Each structure stands twice: as C-alpha cells, then as structure tokens.
Amino acid sequence: MADGFVTIAHGGGGTRMQDLLRDMIFPALGGSLTAAEDAACLDIPAGRVAMTTDSFVVKPLFFSGGDIGKLAVCGTVNDLAMVGAKPLYLTLGFILEEGLSFDVLEKVLASIATTAASAGVRVVAGDTKVVERGKADGLYVNTAGLGVIPDGIEVTIAGAAPGDALIINGHIGDHGIAVLKDRGAFAFEAALDSDCAPLNGLVADMLDAGTVHSLRDPTRGGLAAALKEMSDASGLEFEVDESTIPVREEVSAICEVLGLDPLYVANEGKLLAAVPAPHEKRVLEAMRANPLGSESRVIGHAVEGRRGRVSLTGSLGSSRLLRMPSGEQLPRIC
C-alpha cells in the first residue's frame, strides 16, 4: 500500500476507507483503535478534566527535528500540560489531499505513534477526510486531547503573583527557524533542529518539586506573546532581563540576517513558568534534572505594576517595552 496514493474514495466511508484504516492507520497507531464504534468509551477518574484542540498546517510536513505528526501530538499534549493536567487521550482528524503519497502518510502515522508513546497518551478516536487536488497542502491534522488535573493542582494563565520568578526551560526560537530553514529560505547551511517535544513529563517533575502558579507554551507569537498574555491575565507587570533569555547563536545570527526577533519566533518544546520565590530553587533544580529543562533559567519577575506591561532590560541597562505581535512573522509554522 505504501507505494500508492490517496484517492477521493479513501475518504468515502466504504471499503477503500476500511482498507486504509485496517492496512495502515490502525496498525500504525496500535491495536486499541478500531473503526467499529462511532466514539471511544473511556474510563476517567472523577475530578477535573482538561480538554483542548489544535489544528496543524505546518509547511513543510517534515522538518529538522520533527514533522506534522510529532508536532500535532506535542502541541496538544503541551496545551494540556500547561493547565497542570496529565494528558491521557488524543483524537486525530486527518484532512488528506487527493494524490498524497501513502509513504508520506505512513511516516506521519509512525511519528504520531512514537510521540504518543513517549508522551504516555493514547489515540482513541479518529477521522479521515479526503479533498480534491489543490484543496489542501498535502495533509492537515487536527488533534484534540483529554487529560486529568490532579487534586490540589491549580495552574492558570492568571495565576502569577507578585515576586514570582519567570522561568524558561531553554533556548528560544529553534522551532520557527528550523522550519523556515527547511523551506529552503536560506542560501546558507545551518544545523538546527526544532525543539518540538512533549512537555508533560517536565511539568510533572516541576509540580512534584513545588508550587507553580502559571504555565504557558510560547508557540505562535513566541515568548513575547506568552509573556504579554501571562502579564495581561495576572494583572501584573513583568520585568525581564533580556540578556538572560537563552538564544542559540545560529538562531540569533539567522534572525539578524532576516530582520526577525527571536522573542517572537515560535517554540514547540518550551514553557514559560511563574513560580513563587520560596519554590524557585526546588522547581528550577527539578527542571534542570529533566533533559527537556537542562538549560532552564530565571529570566525575570512578576511585580506589582501595570497589567500587560512587560519591560525588557538589555545587557547595557537600557530598557524597552515588549509589544504583542500583530500576526506571525512566519506563517504555517505549526
């Protein structure tokens, strides 16, 4: 089947679709998924549940350090983790373009399976639609996710308190620049992978170590949007020391050439955390002990002041106010 192509009939609810499901999609995603039922029946412990969704239209489908399948799983797992939930289940909706090679679909499925396994989540329901040539860009993926919020966990976008340390778990801008690179946008070589990763393990380590008031993954809009949104929601002013924000040399150099600001470039394996001072050391240690947080550091603090005001102090002591981006510098980044 892998040397074939998607046809309109594969989305038609008949035997061709059954073939696609039986021969490719179900084997790739593991035995628990079947076409039989219209909805998956799941046992959920009583309590608070988190639910989220994301569509993915990244271009190209495969990029250094990831692909649309890995991105789809990580994006949804991370959204659940950002409210302190333990991600459990995913749904998967494909919109396939007629003529898409099964080889591509198979690679994306394998990547979804690997990433879901590493994040400890299970794909429990799915849907496949096919549109005519020219009506999608290869394939689009939607994932929705379900997780449980453990008792006692209260992590909200508005949760930051005065004095909280603002912590980032590593270098920013890798994802956006890696994807841009793989669009052939540069005339020069650059060794750079997307940071695309499921962050639920890191968040679990942080919550085990201490109290976390607020979490945000700086995806579209970059760290700038995450800082602004968290400051807006909490009603606090944020003071950030720009020189402490980790940016890889390659990313910094490419951004300079292209006139981009790494603060506004998308990440897919980063989180911004607001952590109360008494817990800062323990949480930071737990983060650094996790491979996805080894470069974690404090970049600033929440203070009483004007809601939505984020001031960036540069290495020379000069200060500027962070502005919310209007759109995305790099479209189709996720």
Next chain:
Amino acid sequence: MADGFVTIAHGGGGTRMQDLLRDMIFPALGGSLTAAEDAACLDIPAGRVAMTTDSFVVKPLFFSGGDIGKLAVCGTVNDLAMVGAKPLYLTLGFILEEGLSFDVLEKVLASIATTAASAGVRVVAGDTKVVERGKADGLYVNTAGLGVIPDGIEVTIAGAAPGDALIINGHIGDHGIAVLKDRGAFAFEAALDSDCAPLNGLVADMLDAGTVHSLRDPTRGGLAAALKEMSDASGLEFEVDESTIPVREEVSAICEVLGLDPLYVANEGKLLAAVPAPHEKRVLEAMRANPLGSESRVIGHAVEGRRGRVSLTGSLGSSRLLRMPSGEQLPRIC
C-alpha cells in the same frame, strides 16, 4: 469586522488573532469560551466517558437545511449519541483560507452556536489556523466531542442480537441529495433540505423507553454501510425489506436520473437501531413521539446466519445481497 477578510495574520497568535477571537468568535459562541487558558478545565462525573472527532470539508459551505457549522456540531453530537453517551462538550478547530469573508465565518459561527444550544452542548476550546489562498476550500472545521455514558447503558456496534428489530427514524438520502443539488448539479429545481440534526434527544428518548442494543448513524456510505457494519460487528445476518425503507419521492427521482442508489447516499439526521423484540413497541412509540423520529419504522431483523450478510427483499419478493460501497458516490458530502 464582518465586511473584512481573513488574512494570514489572523492565524498568527498575535493581536490580529486576538481581535478575531474577541470581536467575532467568542461573542458568537458565548461567554464561557476564552482564549486565556491553553486547555478548558471541566468537571466530569465519575464513570465512562465517550470521546470522538470529525473533520468537515463539505462543499458548498451552505446548503439547503444546513451548513458546515451545523453539520460539524451534529456530526460529533451524533457520534457520541451512537454509543449511548450524553454529549456535553465540544472543541472546535478552524482551518481558514486567506481571503475568506468574515461574513461567511460569522454565519458559520452563528450556526454552530444555535446548533450547540439546541443539542445542549458547550464549545469549550478552539483553535484557528489560516492557510494561504488556494490551500483550503474556504474553510474546514474539526470538532471533537466529549460525553458521559449513563450507568447501565451499553450500546455498541456489535450489540445486535438474533431477533432484534432494525429501525430507521425516517427518510434516507436527503442530506446527500440536498448538498448535490446545491452544487448546481441538476438542471431542474428540487425542494429538498438536508436532514442534518442533532440526534442526542431522540436517543435519550429511546433509551428512556427501553433497551437498545446497537446504534449507527448512516452518514458517509449511507444506510448500506451502516447495515453492513452492524451486521459485520454483531456476527449476525440482517434481513431487510427494501420496500419498507422510507425514501422521499424527490430523492428517489433524482437518484434514478443520476444513477445513484439512495441506500448509499449520506444522511446527517438518521440512525439505524437494533432493538430487542420485547422493547420494539415501546422504543418505536418513543421515537415517533419525537419530531426527529415521527417517520420511524422497522425495516428488517437481525437473524442467525452469515456475518456481514445483508439481504434486501424487494417489493416483488426478489432478493439481493447488499454490498459495501467502495468509496463515496458523492465526495465532500460532510
């Protein structure tokens, strides 16, 4: 805003996207939805939960009796109802094409809101992506849904038992033919609406009235696919009296002209039920008392025999075996 157009920046995670959410999407969907959190936090009673997803690529976006928004809500609500679940929450993922008129988006949103309210479900999380001109057909929608399965309810695709009555809740083929009509496929006029409707109320009435072994909504692949799938899953043979299957005259006439078989045409407000004989009368009465089931009738029975074998007896006593469709006769029907 309604006289404007979607631009790439509206999907960028910045202020333009915030404007779109604040000025159009949140007001349309009601106050409970906010951009603030990465995931919605929900209180769910302990027990079994049903989860499902569907993407919608119907063409045209607006058709007689419905539109892509109404379809998206109904499709997901109905998938939850088919396992006996009470639908509670939906997520909503938009893929918008650059240049889409806000007027179109606003109408779709209004339709989603109206349909969700009538089905008693709440949109709790969403996502908006924008792709360049020519990379989507106006807009695509994904919905994922969450529902709770009441204690004691056990409705599965494999549940049919020998002797069960096979019941349909009304005329088949309306949706597919209505959409086809609105593509301008016919040279003649036809007054025909899609049957698109949320079926959770009807299913609740049925389950209150008696035992239902199995449910399936005959969407893509039509009633034929639903009968075959239910027969396959239960391991039973199905005997269907073709003359009892209700088909509107208009649908029948158009199918004849176009060489289509109404059995294979998609429905969006129909269900096929397998009901044990002792409960048949009560369940049928309950169905007929509901506006979405007023034309309900028994079309056949499940019997011991060969798995997946569905025999259709015609009005003249002749019999034929139903075949699973290979693809969909009418692409982009949902």
